[in-house]
Amino acid sequence: MPSPLSADRPAAQPPGRGPVDTLISRARRLKGDVDAVRRGRPADGTDPEDRWERALYDLAVHQLDDVGRHLSQLRDGPPGAAGDPAPLAPPAPRRGSLLSRVGSAEWNLLTDEATWSAELYRILGRDPSSVPLTLDELPSLVHDEDRPTLTGMVTDCLIDARPIDGEFRVVHPDGAVRTVHMMGEPVLGADGSTASMWAVLRDVSELRRCRRAVSESRASLRPAPPAAEDRIATELREAVRPVWRGSLRIPRTGPGALEVAALSLPAAAAPRVGGDWYDALEL
Known part of the structure; x- marks a missing residue:
């Protein structure tokens, strides 16, 4: 065998x-x-x-x-009905490799000169033949809401020698808004003071768009928590039904009185909305 x-x-x-x-x-x-x-x-x-x-x-x-x-x-x-659903993987960016959208810059604080790579001009929407902006001029390209963020990062880098790692939005001359991620470090001189600052800037607009799409997809696939359903049902019920003020007493001439009472019993199953309308009138 x-x-x-x-x-x-x-x-x-x-x-x-x-x-x-x-x-x-x-x-x-x-x-x-x-x-x-x-x-x-x-x-x-x-x-x-x-x-x-x-x-x-x-x-x-x-x-x-x-x-x-x-x-x-x-x-x-994909996320299921049970447990906390995981976000979906984002689609591939349409602009090619994310690392291809990277530019570099260096600002010399002693000579007040700036050096930009060719890709950085495209990322910031600047004419390649124009003069690189100084650190004081750079915020002019940034969205109004994000200027304090950029100013704070640059100040911490120059004064406290902290590395830069943050994002802000830039506005191109045509009105397009792009999200830029900036990483950089100070360069110290012989006396320990900051002599220059270098940075690498990356256009992450497509990456952020993909992450927003992932977040929206995750939210649409996640079932609503029962507690939220009960809260919404209660708010709707309280908004449309009369305020409960106890039993209704209709006075009448003579001995005795007419007493009317009702109780709303919502359905036991979700979404726990139920009840009836009542009218009472004296004949």
Whole structure:
């Protein structure tokens, strides 16, 4: 009797993991590789190009974190009726790779000079032939509501040497509003004071749009909590029915009186709305 194991007929292998699990493992390995390369980059802060590349590695690691979470949601399936539903994975952005919409800038505080990359002009809606804006002029491109946010981040960076990591909206000359994520750090001089500030700015408008779509989809798939249904039903019932003031007494001449009383009994099952209208009149 031939052996079940032979060179031309290998033994049956156990079922492999699903394709989404395979993608999750690949994303984790890629994140580990990118993080290892990032840690091997120089971090002395003297070369602007090295700082720019290091910031891009940081962004790549953050994006791979998002990819892993989205794939996990895809593996777990759409939100169901039981438990807290997980958000759906967002669709792929229409503008290509998110990392391709990245620009860099450096502001020299000693010479008051600014240096922008070509992509940053497009992100901020500026003419590439125009002069880069200084830190004092930069808020002029920002949405009125977000100017305090940008001012606070820049002030903390320049005065307290805090890294910048935040978002704000910019308004293009044609009226289009884009959401920009900004990461940056101060560059200290020999005396310890801030000599310049560099930053990497990324257009995250499509990413935020996708996340809003995910949030809206999640809200539409999540069943309304019973407590909310009861509250709405109670408010509607109280709005349409007369205020209960006890039994209705109709005075009449002579001994005795007519007493009328009624009680509203709502349905036991959701949405617990019920009752009747009553009229009482003396004949």
